Amino acid sequence: MNRDEAERKRLLAEFAKCRSCRFCVDVCPTYQASCGVESFSGYGRMQIIKYLLTGLLEFDDALTYCLYSCLQCRRCEVVCKSKGQNLDICDLIQRGRRLLSGRLARGGRHAKL
Amino acid sequence: MRNSKLLISQALKTISGNLERTGDPLGLRSPYWTRWTRRIDLPRHGSPLLFTARMYQMLPFVVQATEMAEKAAPLVPALSVKTIAKVVEIAGAAAAEPILRLRARRARDLRNRAETALAGIVAALAAAGILPGYLYEKEPYSGVLLYDLGMEAAAASAARGVHQTLKEAGVDTVITVDPHTTFMLRQVYPRYIPGFRLPVRHYLEVLAGVGAMPKPLRRTGLPVRIVMHDSCVMTRDLGVVAPARTVLSRLGIEVVEPENTKTDTACCGGPVEYAFADLSRSISCIRAAELAGACRNVLVACPICLINLMKHEKDLGIRVWDMGELLFHAFASRLREAAPQRPSEEPDGKGAAGVRAARI
Incomplete structure (x- = not known):
């Protein structure tokens, strides 16, 4: 199993811990600025990475915008922790980006996850 | 949202390419980050070391680069993004520096404010009895943008470069001026560099931790x-x-x-x-x-x-x-008090300021 494959499995295991309470959605500054599009929230971004990793979504411009517009401000994590779930949401999004960034820099428009 | 994939791809390439080529995320070679020191003379060696990571100094350039990108956006439907990106990439190495420099001069107010902020930090540290060293043109960039963008290998390489520079300078304590650099040095570098245990303190932690920070010398202009x-x-x-x-x-x-x-x-x-x-x-x-x-x-x-x-x-x-x-x-007048005792004239950096540098 190569490094990316192992990371993919670890990330999916982390995403499975999310109980979809969506408390992290309202507090996200990008969600507020985009007038309520859930893809621009911690929960939405975790879902996007999950479905990219499982192959249900294909990596395109809209998804790139959603993933790379995360501010990494960790406001979602404060709420997640206060609700007892304790997911490091920004860290998970960052790890998803790490899987993507190398391919994006090499492949540009044709990059795939 | 349109062309985001190519836009991010190009941003990743440009930033990592700039860093590889010049050691600077903006791709600028001449040391714009030392200009603020015209107001004060700091020792070139010694500890604690003030590490700005060029963050305040690059503000005028960042503003101009963002404005240029915004103005180019309407051209996107006419030319393809890839064409624009390629032109920028090819021209970047040769032409970006003079253009950015010229445009950044217009952001004089912002540059002055950034330089004033850095001078203010040094003045307050001096008031608290701490005169830090500064690496001037040798000061590296922390690599925080690469880390944020998920370019882990490039960020790790930048971290190793910074570590080497700090080691060569004989630094045993670092004082940072912004949260992003503090985060990199304190929480990210130890992940990339085994045994990285350099004490890193933000200047506000240093000032708040000093028992007897003097009262402001001048209150005029301060908000209530x-x-x-x-x-x-x-x-x-x-x-x-x-x-x-x-x-x-x-x-x-x-x-x-x-x-x-x-x-x-x-x-x-x-x-x-x-x-x-x-x-x-x-x-x-x-x-x-x-x-x-x-x-x-x-x-x-x-x-x-x-x-x-x-x-x-x-x-x-x-x-x-x-x-x-x-x-x-x-505390601006503290700068004038500190200025006459110029430790940079002493090559080993263990001059007056080295002795006066309080323990933090």
Whole structure:
């Protein structure tokens, strides 16, 4: 199993811990600025990475915008922790980006996850 | 949203290419980051070391680069993004520096404010009995943008370069001036460099920890009340909340807390400005309006927050202060006191300032 494959499995295991309470959605500054599009929230971004990793979504411009517009401000994590779930949401999004960034820099428009 | 994939791809290539080529994320070769030291002479060696990581100094260039990118956006439907990106990439190495430099000169006010902030930080440290060393043209960039963008290998390489530079300079304590660099040195570098245990302290932690920080020498121009905008990185990543408030109370300034404050602070939108300027502006507008509702004087202690919130100064009738600017108003005369004892004249760097440098 190569490094990316192992990371993919670890990330999916982390995403499975999310109980979809969506408390992290309202507090996200990008969600507020985009007038309520859930893809621009911690929960939405975790879902996007999950479905990219499982192959249900294909990596395109809209998804790139959603993933790379995360501010990494960790406001979602404060709420997640206060609700007892304790997911490091920004860290998970960052790890998803790490899987993507190398391919994006090499492949540009044709990059795939 | 259109062409985001190519836009991010190009941003990743440009930033990592610039760093590889010149050691600077903007691709600039001449040491623009030392200009602020014209106001003060710091020792070139010794510990503690002031590590700015060029963050305040690059503000005028960042603003101009973002404006240029925004102006180029309407051309996108006519030419393809790939064509524009290729032209920028090819021209970048040769032409970007003079263009950026020329345009950055127009952002004179911002440059002055950034330089004043840095001078203010040094003045306050001097008032507390600490005169740090500074690496001048040898000062490296921390690699924080690469880390944020998920370019882990490039960020790790930058971290090793910084570590090597600090080791060669014989540094045993680092004083940082912004939350992002503090976060990198304190939390990210140890992941990349086994055995990296350099004590890293933000200047506000240093000032708040000094028992007898003198009272401001000059109160003219200092606001009476100020609303505090906490940086996300400072409060949530680093857990540093109290020092800024301690320093403000010592300056005799009343702190007003906005609705979202301390560990529940709201972001200024800065981290996405490099690629999504519209989104960044919408986020900063929401935050600036919230702060303006609490007080007309707004305080930040981060260069990224400064450039993002100051965009709304005219619209909302607010004045955004960096903590360094306040410290400059309060302690500027300390710079003149420190200036005559020039330790840079002593090649081993263990001169007067080295002796005077208080333990932190």
